[in-house]
Amino acid sequence: MIKIGILGCGTIGGGVIKLLQENGNEIEQKMDCRIEIKKVLARTPEKARALGVKDEAITQDPDDIFNDPEIQIVVELIGGIETAKDFISRAITAGKNVVTANKDLIARHGNELYRLANEQNIDLYYEASVGGGIPIIMPMRRTLAANNILSMTGILNGTTNYMLTRMDKDGMSYNDVLTEAQELGFAEQDPTADVDGLDAGRKIAILAKLAFNADVSDFDVTCEGIRSIRQRDMVLARDLGYVIKLLAVAKDNDDGIELGVYPAFVPSRHPLAAVNDAYNALFVKGDAVGDVMLYGLGAGAMPTASSVVGDIMQIVRHINVGSTGTGNDLRMFERQVLPLAESVYSYYVCLMVDDQPNVLSAIAKAFGDHDVSIQSVVQKYAKNNWAELVLVTHDVKKKHIDAALSEIGQLPEVRSIDNVIRVMNDL
Known part of the structure; x- marks a missing residue:
């Protein structure tokens, strides 16, 4: 039997408790090992009781989980960044494996937590942080x-x-x-x-x-x-x-x-x-x-709980064969992140212009002056001496389309630039 502690009893925490209760026998059969929820940190104990958690398993003190030598896996489901980071760090330092669904924390401090987990030779899993129930x-x-x-x-x-x-x-x-x-x-x-x-x-x-x-x-x-x-x-x-x-x-x-x-x-x-x-x-x-x-x-209590419990099961397998700490993401390298201004895409541009001669030539000249090539242009309708122009460009750097549109926006014939959206032709 592997005993776990759950930090948080909200929507996702409730889903995890429910899934472990309802599918506990099937999970045990798959692993030949039972998972027991020993402690649940609940800000509102009534929520935990409503889920069938016994009073002796409910706590409002996280140290009851971190200091319990029987608890081998801590499941962090409180959300946020600073408190969650502190709780996970304390759990790892106490030698406990960790599962989290906290995308904010992993996106911000994941590399630091990976290193700490590696030093302690324990697992840190976070499948539910991206895509809810989708295995990503x-x-x-x-x-x-x-x-x-x-x-x-x-x-x-x-x-x-x-x-x-x-x-x-x-x-x-x-x-x-x-x-x-x-x-x-x-x-x-x-x-x-x-x-x-x-x-x-x-x-x-x-x-x-x-x-x-x-x-x-x-x-x-x-x-x-x-x-x-x-x-x-x-x-x-x-x-x-x-x-x-x-x-x-x-x-x-x-x-x-x-x-x-x-x-x-x-x-x-x-x-x-x-x-x-x-x-x-x-x-x-x-x-x-x-x-x-x-x-x-990509969200919801039970889809997300599916990923969380899947991570718990994977760690249980590692515990049972003595291989925790072998799958953490550690080899991270400095990589240059390119400014989005250098990205190259085609663009959709919707303009409201005066319905008169030479408007299109003025717009085309501004685009050409900034190395923007027009793939297509359509006048969708004209009314009350103004017209809607819809243009699609060829691939161009964002900084060039931005410069062209800055100039176009100053043309007296252009009443408004209603929208500019990337066109993803090479997905």
Whole structure:
């Protein structure tokens, strides 16, 4: 029997307790070893009792877990960064293996915790930190480890994917779908982490560590969110053969790593275009394996608990054969993170202009002066002496398109630049 302590009894903690209770016999049969929850740190003991946790197993003092010699695995599910980091560090120092679902912590301080775990010869697992119930971390650590990972492109935030799906499929505005997502519990009352791309940025930082052996953190990821996406952009994207998704991107280029989160046009024929609602996916390009996509529910109590308990089971196997501490991610190297201004993509540009001669020539000249080549241009409609122009450029560095648009925005014939969105033709 292996005894564990659980830090936190919220949504995910409750899911882990429920899964261990309901599937405990099957788990024991698979491993020939039973997992017992000895202690649960619960800020509100009533929540733990409602889950069937006995009073003697409930504590409000984390030291009851760290100082218990019978507890061999600590499961951190309290969230946040500083307190969680302190708790995990104390658990590791006490010689206890650790499982966490804390993406914020791993993205920010993962490398430091890997080193500490290695020094203590214990396991630190975090499958649930990226993609909820989707097996992503383990494939990156093992199955795909022989590859040079060329790129990873992911839909890693279920809230924004739900919102964009509703805007695309049902014609909802950004404000209306945000309100709906908050009412349904998909989005927090403060949706900043989701809609500004920060949540996805933390996840792609974790994946970049694994794929590129890179000593990076979420601070290295440039994030652009979906606040600027209009329902009109959805319609125009469809007309052009695309779907708008919030993408988290990591590329290993010859001169460094590209990391970013941003909305983008995804070709309708690409597998990522079919990832809808609250589902997540990661599209990986490896030099040996080719293209691989991992897909599933990226959040929720039970999908996330599935990954957490899977990590617990893997550590139990290691404990039983005396091999803990052998699978931690330690070999991280300094890698240059390229400025997003140097990234090269095609762009969709939507302009409102005066409906008069020579407007297009003035715009084309400004683009040409900054080495921006136009692939296509369509006047969608004209009314009251103004017109909507939709342009798609050839591949260009972001700094060049930015410079061109800065000049175009000053042209007297241009009333507004309504949106500028990357077009991902080479996924």
